[in-house]
Amino acid sequence: MVFESFAAGQSFLLWSTFVIALILGAVVNKTNFCTMGAVSDMVNMGDSGRMRAWLLAIAVALVGLLALEPMGLADIGAAFPPYRAGQLIWAENLLGGLMFGIGMTLASGCGNKTLIRIGGGNAKSVVVLAIIGVIAYFMVNPFPGTDQTLMSVLFYDWIRPLAVNVGPSQDLGTLLGGGNAAAVRLALGALLAALLLYHVFRARDFRRSFDNILGGLVVGLAVVAAWYVSSNLQVSLDGESYSLRGYVQNWDFLADSGAGKPADSRPLSPQSFTFINPMGQSLGYAASGFDSGLLTFGVMALAGVIAGSLLWALATRSFRLEWFANGRDFLNHVVGAVLMGFGGVLGMGCTVGQGITGVSTLAVGSIMTFGAIVLGSALTMKVQFYRMVYEGEAGFLAALITGLVDLKLLPARLRRLEAV
16 A cells, blocks of 8 residues: 555545554444453353454454465565564563553453453443553653653562573574574464464354354454554655655655654554553553644554443443442452553563464563463453352462362362362
């Protein structure tokens, strides 16, 4: 897609993102696609329906990217965030994922679900969004009058040295294939997608669930569509073509004036849906008085998901205002939001941003974050369950160890509480 001006290309990116996100928001609301709910159903009821919908979304996104990348229609090497970076921040992936999984359980949903709930009238989620936005913003932006961020103050000095340089790229194709990275990536991706699809559709109940199939398909296709659009926008000038990011990086040589220049070129890179860092971007955009230079893919994605969810809620008359039930409910949501804000930036994404978008790139860090999110959420549910059943008489450590036994991560002889 070639445009004669940067403004036209940027406008197409932003509004395309909004439309894709609008559809995503409406369908996720309609189908109750929810990653935290998927873990909850598995842990508490043994129901795998929504987990299979999540895995279907991963498979669809993976297949889509496997088709786009060999044809040069998706430039994942230049993606924002850099999923395939050669520096594997494994400690941040694991810690961030665990924090995010715990947080989304306490706050009744992940970043995407928070937006869906806002569209449906849930005022609790507005508070969650605001807290995540503040933390995500200051994790990457300095405090006023300083050069310090939350990341630099709290994490960088001790956690970043743990990162490992794995070479030019951390995707499985490069790590296992060396000079044949593209071929190995294609083969591994196809095998993984086939296994996921087999696992998903082997369940008769899932095959009969229209909503779960629709939710998984649409979420996966939305991720693919965003990769495609954001990777294929060019500005033609005097016979030369520039990507949107490349144009901004050469703005002084290509543009007639400074009017319309984005504040940062990175959000114009190839990308797909993720929701935690964009919450920080949205806060910065609003705090600036809606400066157009801060209007990004992520901001439009958030707006689109909320609008889509709202439209579905209004169309089906399911819009309901909801507030905190009590002080404990408020505290749980606040703590959950804080953990999601820190964890989502540390782990470089959320259940969609890493669990679907990131995994579609076959990046090792994304796969690690995905696993850590699931583990953090499942363990939190186990601890909550045992403390509820034992009416507060069970200690946190006993509930935690018993939860690990239930999840088969510790031997049965270490069980502290009787199975219920």
